[in-house]
Amino acid sequence: DAGVIQSPRHEVTEMGQEVTLRCKPISGHNSLFWYRQTMMRGLELLIYFNNNVPIDDSGMPEDRFSAKMPNASFSTLKIQPSEPRDSAVYFCASSFSSSYNEQFFGPGTRLTVL
Amino acid sequence: QQPVQSPQAVILREGEDAVINCSSSKALYSVHWYRQKHGEAPVFLMILLKGGEQKGHEKISASFNEKKQQSSLYLTASQLSYSGTYFCGTGGGAQKLVFGQGTRLTINP
Numbered sequence: 767d768a769g770v771i772q773s774p775r776h777e778v779t780e781m782g783q784e785v786t787l788r789c790k791p792i793s794g795h796n797s798l799f800w801y802r803q804t805m806m807r808g809l810e811l812l813i814y815f816n817n818n819v820p821i822d823d824s825g826m827p828e829d830r831f832s833a834k835m836p837n838a839s840f841s842t843l844k845i846q847p848s849e850p851r852d853s854a855v856y857f858c859a860s861s862f863s864s865s866y867n868e869q870f871f872g873p874g875t876r877l878t879v880l
Numbered sequence: 881q882q883p884v885q886s887p888q889a890v891i892l893r894e895g896e897d898a899v900i901n902c903s904s905s906k907a908l909y910s911v912h913w914y915r916q917k918h919g920e921a922p923v924f925l926m927i928l929l930k931g932g933e934q935k936g937h938e939k940i941s942a943s944f945n946e947k948k949q950q951s952s953l954y955l956t957a958s959q960l961s962y963s964g965t966y967f968c969g970t971g972g973g974a975q976k977l978v979f980g981q982g983t984r985l986t987i988n989p
Contacts, residue, residue, distance in 0.1 A: 868912070
């Protein structure tokens with residue numbers, strides 16, 4: 767079975783540009799999570815969805831960040847405009863809807879904003 | 881609030897044992913453990929639930945002390961493949977996990 771799929775795997779962009787990260791969760795999973803990982807701040811939850819509905823977006827750093835989940839098999843994280851401090855690895859994870867189930871992480875997107 | 885892991889880093893020889901601790905200042909309903917190898921995504925190891933139930937796999941064990949709001953991960957007879965950074969994620973009842981800063985484990989032959 768395919769795991770969580772993320773694209774692109776690497777993104778290099780210039781400050782001020784719009785960046786869109788994409789995620790396809792594991793089929794059948796109804797919870798989806800977006801994380802950001804940096805050396806300074808570690809692994810941070812940005813937002814998560816249950817059944818395509820955003821449940822907690824308190825980790826979204828500011829209005830420049832937005833996330834959508836139009837259907838059960840696709841989600842996007844958008845940064846507009848991007849800034850150098852947004853440089854990080856962004857992970858998408860999915861699970862069955864329960865606080866007691868493991869989360870399956872995608873391979874991540876390494877974002878570099880110049 | 882982010883849980884605190886200790887130690888921050890450990891270096892072992894193959895076959896030695898290690899213990900990684902995770903403490904929280906908030907009441908815990910579950911503790912999740914993940915391992916991340918360099919350049920890869922975190923991979924699930926184990927979930928410990930309030931009440932003592934444990935879900936996991938691999939030859940790694942863990943404990944969960946609800947009163948002390950602590951969890952410990954035990955790696956016995958470590959193998960080279962155990963190298964990586966270990967994260968605990970704490971849950972307060974909802975699905976949201978807050979991860980600790982990680983413990984880097986290095987296993988040398």
